[in-house]
Amino acid sequence: MKEHYHLKETIVSIHADDASHVEAAKEAIGFHRSLLENYIRRDPYFQVTLEPHSCMEEAPEVARRMVDASNTMGLGPMSAVAGTIASLAVEAMVEAGASFALVDNGGDIAYITDRQIVVGIYAGESAVKNVGFVLEPVDRVVGICTSSGTVGPSISFGMADAAVVFSENVSLADSAATALSNATDTGKEAVEKAFKVLDRIEGISGALVVQGEYIGMWGNIPDLRRASVDYDCITKG
Structure with a gap:
């Protein structure tokens, strides 16, 4: 089953086999959002800075992972x-x-799966279309996160149509995807150079960048295959 859930700025698609698992996800989102909102009231700079930041000793787990x-x-x-x-x-x-x-x-995905699944790549107006990653069964929570300079409302200083990062640390995958997108300029050489931001970063297994007609790959990524990427299935506001 699939449920679209919207709580303030958080807009998610929840996929599960049982309704109780969907409810568990929704409860967790509400709980951790509340903790984060309360923390930001005490440390407003946490929400607006674009540079590394530190946590207070009593910061909740959600804030600690983000930092x-x-x-x-x-x-x-x-x-x-x-x-x-x-x-x-x-x-x-x-x-x-x-x-x-x-x-x-919103393109940042955490998952655990006992079956093979396919996750499509959406890269806006790029020539790269109808391609997906084949994700094999995994018995721990892992992440596949995407950032873009041309698609969606997120802040980005680059020109990537899609910058995708894989990691067992979903928080790291998200932040690394942002960094990778920021580092991507236009053209084939720019795509190749962008991956330098991932050098010597432990915990990232692989990454992919789509920029215009170009695709760049780094590290180990899942197999790619042709897939029907339905725009209406994309989690968005």
Whole structure:
């Protein structure tokens, strides 16, 4: 089953086999959003800075994960918010008994799966269309996160149509995708150079960049195959 869930700025698609697992995800999103909102009231700079930041000692887990990931990539904490919320939601689904669970938070995806699934790549007006990643079964929560300089409302200083990062740390995948998108200019050589921002970053297994007609790949990524990418299935506001 699939449910579209909207809570303030958080707009997600929740995929599960059981309604109770969907409810677990929704409860987790509400809980961790509330903790984060309360924390930001005490530390407003946390929400607006685009540079590395530090946490107060009593910061909630959601804020700590965001800071750890974003500091690794040299960015502000909010670069990891979507992936972190998605990861916490899937973790709650697993605690509720799920062996298949996927939360897509605007292109930042956390999942665990007991079956092969295909996740499509949406790169806006790029010539690269109807391509998807074949994701094999995995028994732990992992992430596939996407950022773009040409698609969606997120802040980006680059020209990537899609910058995708894979990691077992979903928060890190989110922040790294932002950094990769920021580093992407136009043209084949620019795509190749963009991956330098991922050098020596532990915990990232692979990445892909789509820019115009070009696709660049780095590290280990899942197999690609032709797939029908339905715009109406994309999680968006």
